[in-house]
Amino acid sequence: SQKIEQNSEALNIQEGKTATLTCNYTNYSPAYLQWYRQDPGRGPVFLLLIRENEKEKRKERLKVTFDTTLKQSLFHITASQPADSATYLCAPAGYSSASKIIFGSGTRLSIRP
Amino acid sequence: EAQVTQNPRYLITVTGKKLTVTCSQNMNHEYMSWYRQDPGLGLRQIYYSMNVEVTDKGDVPEGYKVSRKEKRNFPLILESPSPNQTSLYFCASSLRRADEQFFGPGTRLTVL
Numbered sequence: 001s002q003k004i005e006q007n008s009e010a011l012n013i014q015e016g017k018t019a020t021l022t023c024n025y026t027n028y029s030p031a032y033l034q035w036y037r038q039d040p041g042r043g044p045v046f047l048l049l050i051r052e053n054e055k056e057k058r059k060e061r062l063k064v065t066f067d068t069t070l071k072q073s074l075f076h077i078t079a080s081q082p083a084d085s086a087t088y089l090c091a092p093a094g095y096s097s098a099s100k101i102i103f104g105s106g107t108r109l110s111i112r113p
Numbered sequence: 114e115a116q117v118t119q120n121p122r123y124l125i126t127v128t129g130k131k132l133t134v135t136c137s138q139n140m141n142h143e144y145m146s147w148y149r150q151d152p153g154l155g156l157r158q159i160y161y162s163m164n165v166e167v168t169d170k171g172d173v174p175e176g177y178k179v180s181r182k183e184k185r186n187f188p189l190i191l192e193s194p195s196p197n198q199t200s201l202y203f204c205a206s207s208l209r210r211a212d213e214q215f216f217g218p219g220t221r222l223t224v225l
Contacts, residue, residue, distance in 0.1 A: 031211075032211060034213065034214075036214075041219070042218065042219065043117075043203050043205075043216030043217055043218055043219055044156070044203075044214075044216050045216070046213035046214060046215070049212075049213060089155070089156065091156075093210075093211065095210070095211055100158060100171060100172060101146070101158060101161075101210075102158075102172070103148075103155050103156035103157075104155060105153065105154065105155035106155060
C-alpha cells in the first residue's frame with residue numbers, strides 16, 4: 001500500500017541554522033507534492049507545491065526539492081527563526097481523480113533562540 | 114475575506130446521536146474534502162468532492178456520509194456516531210484537485 005514517511009517526529013534546530021525535513025514515499029509515483037505548515041489546534045496552511053518535472057522550488061527562505069528516483073522530497077528553511085516552529089506536513093498526489101491525496105504524519109520543528 | 118468555515122468548532126455528543134458538521138467556502142472552489150486528524154496517524158481523507166453532485170470515498174469513509182448539492186457547501190454527516198470517531202476534523206477546498214488546499218479551522222468532536 002502507499003506509504004508516506006516524514007523524518008523523525010521532532011526536529012530541534014538552533015536559530016539561524018538551516019532546517020531540513022524529509023518526506024519519503026513508497027509504492028507511489030506522485031505527479032506533484034505539496035508542503036503545509038500546521039500550528040497547534042489550527043488547520044494546515046499551504047506553503048509550496050512542486051511538480052514531478054521540477055527539481056527545485058523556492059519561496060523566500062523556503063526551498064523544496066523533489067527526487068522521483070529516490071522517491072523523496074526535501075524541505076529546507078534557511079536562516080530559521082523561532083516563529084518557524086510548527087509541524088510540517090508533506091502531501092504527494094497524482095493528477096488522476098483516482099489518486100488519493102495522502103498526508104504524511106508530519107515533522108514537529110522547534111527552533112530554539 | 115477568502116475562507117473555509119466549519120461549524121460547530123467543538124462538539125460533545127453521545128453514541129448513536131446523528132450529527133452534521135457544516136463546511137462552507139467562499140472562493141468558488143470545485144474541489145472540497147474532509148479529513149480527520151488523530152495523534153500519530155496524521156491527516157486522513159474521509160471523503161472528497163470534485164464538483165457539485167460528485168463525491169467519492171477517501172481513505173477512511175466508514176461511518177460517514179457527505180453531500181454536495183451546492184458548490185460552496187460540503188457537510189459531513191455522522192448517522193450513528195461511535196467513540197472511535199472522536200477526532201479533530203478539517204474541511205478543505207481548492208480550485209481544482211491539484212491546487213493548494215485551504216483548510217477550515219477544524220471541528221473537535223468527542224463521542225461519549
